[in-house]
Amino acid sequence: MEARVSAWRPAVPGIAEVFHARFFTHAYPLHTHDTWTLLIVDDGVIRYDLERHHHGALGPAVTLLPPNVAHDGRAATSHGFRKRVLYLDTSVLGPDLIGAAVDQPSLADGLLRTRIHQLHEALAEPGDTLEAESRLALVAERLHEHLGRPPERPPLTRGLADDLRDLLDARLPEALTLAEAAEALGAHPAYLVRCFGSRFGLPPHRYLTGRRVDHARRLLLTGAPAAEVAASAGFTDQAHLTRHFKRYLGTTPARYSTSVKTR
Numbered sequence: 098m099e100a101r102v103s104a105w106r107p108a109v110p111g112i113a114e115v116f117h118a119r120f121f122t123h124a125y126p127l128h129t130h131d132t133w134t135l136l137i138v139d140d141g142v143i144r145y146d147l148e149r150h151h152h153g154a155l156g157p158a159v160t161l162l163p164p165n166v167a168h169d170g171r172a173a174t175s176h177g178f179r180k181r182v183l184y185l186d187t188s189v190l191g192p193d194l195i196g197a198a199v200d201q202p203s204l205a206d207g208l209l210r211t212r213i214h215q216l217h218e219a220l221a222e223p224g225d226t227l228e229a230e231s232r233l234a235l236v237a238e239r240l241h242e243h244l245g246r247p248p249e250r251p252p253l254t255r256g257l258a259d260d261l262r263d264l265l266d267a268r269l270p271e272a273l274t275l276a277e278a279a280e281a282l283g284a285h286p287a288y289l290v291r292c293f294g295s296r297f298g299l300p301p302h303r304y305l306t307g308r309r310v311d312h313a314r315r316l317l318l319t320g321a322p323a324a325e326v327a328a329s330a331g332f333t334d335q336a337h338l339t340r341h342f343k344r345y346l347g348t349t350p351a352r353y354s355t356s357v358k359t360r
Contacts, residue, residue, distance in 0.1 A: 107220050109229045110276055111189040111237075114182075115220050121177035125170035133185040133198075134162035135236075137213050141178030145170040148199050154180075158205050159213060161240065163198040181217050189237050190244070197244040209239045219302075224333035228302035230275035234286035250288070257282060258296030261289055265305050270312055270331030272305060310345045313338060314353070323350040 101119040106112075113132045119140075127146075136143075136154060143154040147168045154160040154170075162168055164187065172178050190198075216232040219225055241247055260282055264273055278301075279286045293301045313330040317323070327338035327350075335350075342350050 107229065108226055109220065109233060110274075111186050111233060112183055112220070112229075113186055114184040115217070116182040116184065117180070117217075118182075119177065119179045120172060121175075122172070124172075125168075127167050127169045129165050129167050130162075130184065131164050133164055133187070133190050134160075135183040135185055135213065135240075136160040136162070137181050137210055139179045139181065141176050142173035143170055143178050143180065144173045147202055152202055154203065157207070157210070158203045159210050160203055161198050161243075162202055163195040164192070166195065166199055181213075183213070183216070185237075189233070190240060194241075194244045194246060197246075201243070204240075204243050206239065206243065209236065209243075212236050212239065224272075224331075224337050225302060225306075227272050227275060227305055228300075230286065231290045231300055231302050234275060234290055238287040250291075253288075253292045253295045255292075255296050257284060257289065258292040261293050261301060262297070262304065265301060266308070269305075270309055270329065272331065275301070306341055307345065310342055313342060313350065314346075317350055317354045320354070323354065326350060 100121065100123055102117065104114060104116045106114055125145075137159055138154050138156050140156070143160075145152055145154065145168050147162060148166060152160075153173065212232060212235055216229060216236055219229040219232050222228070261278055264278055264281060275286045275289065279289055282289065284292075290300055293299075293304070297304060299307075309331045313326050313332070316326040316329055321329070323338065324335045327333075327335045330338065332338040332341070339349050342348075342353070346353065348356075
């Protein structure tokens with residue numbers, strides 16, 4: 098049985114690499130990374146040694162391996178394993194957290210695992226950097242809690258959410274990155290996401306996508322071709338527009354345009 102791997106570097110600050118793999122017999126030798134290794138297992142079980150202690154990585158848990166600490170890895174059974182990995186820069190988790198991660202590399206946290214899964218899905222979608230940034234901010238926040246460095250959580254403010262909405266609207270159809278918004282508003286990225294969700298009932302990236310779809314609808318009403326509309330509305334290509342348009346409106350841009358013309 099042949100191994101299957103895919104890897105890429107996303108345009109998301111803090112993520113050095115995304116790596117998906119299906120291994121049957123491959124065993125990692127003892128090695129280190131200069132990044133954090135955030136791992137979820139979708140099938141099978143992985144056995145590994147970290148700092149000369151034996152550990153296991155399996156489906157329900159999240160595994161976090163710190164940078165510059167030697168570890169290996171191998172399948173626990175002949176069935177092999179399937180995993181998804183994010184390699185995170187030390188800008189996401191600082192070196193001061195390495196000791197805590199060595200002590201507790203396996204995190205039994207269903208919500209954290211779900212958020213990591215959602216982050217992987219966002220990273221696989223081209224053009225949705227804001228969503229990936231938002232999901233990474235919430236993942237990092239929860240990891241800090243597990244490692245004993247929970248970030249401060251001031252009361253959520255409506256005004257900050259309104260300011261973020263105004264920034265998103267001002268940049269349409271271009272995307273405002275979460276890092277840019279955090280710097281402009283002087284707030285932590287995860288806090289911005291929480292404030293926005295509390296105020297408007299949806300995360301910033303979904304608000305932005307909805308506004309882009311609305312913009313695309315108006316352009317289609319003028320008779321503009323879908324390919325041209327996609328670029329003008331801030332989508333990466335026509336397929337990207339169609340995917341979101343159908344999700345929001347239940348039909349494709351082409352069918353929507355045709356139905357308008359025949360009235």
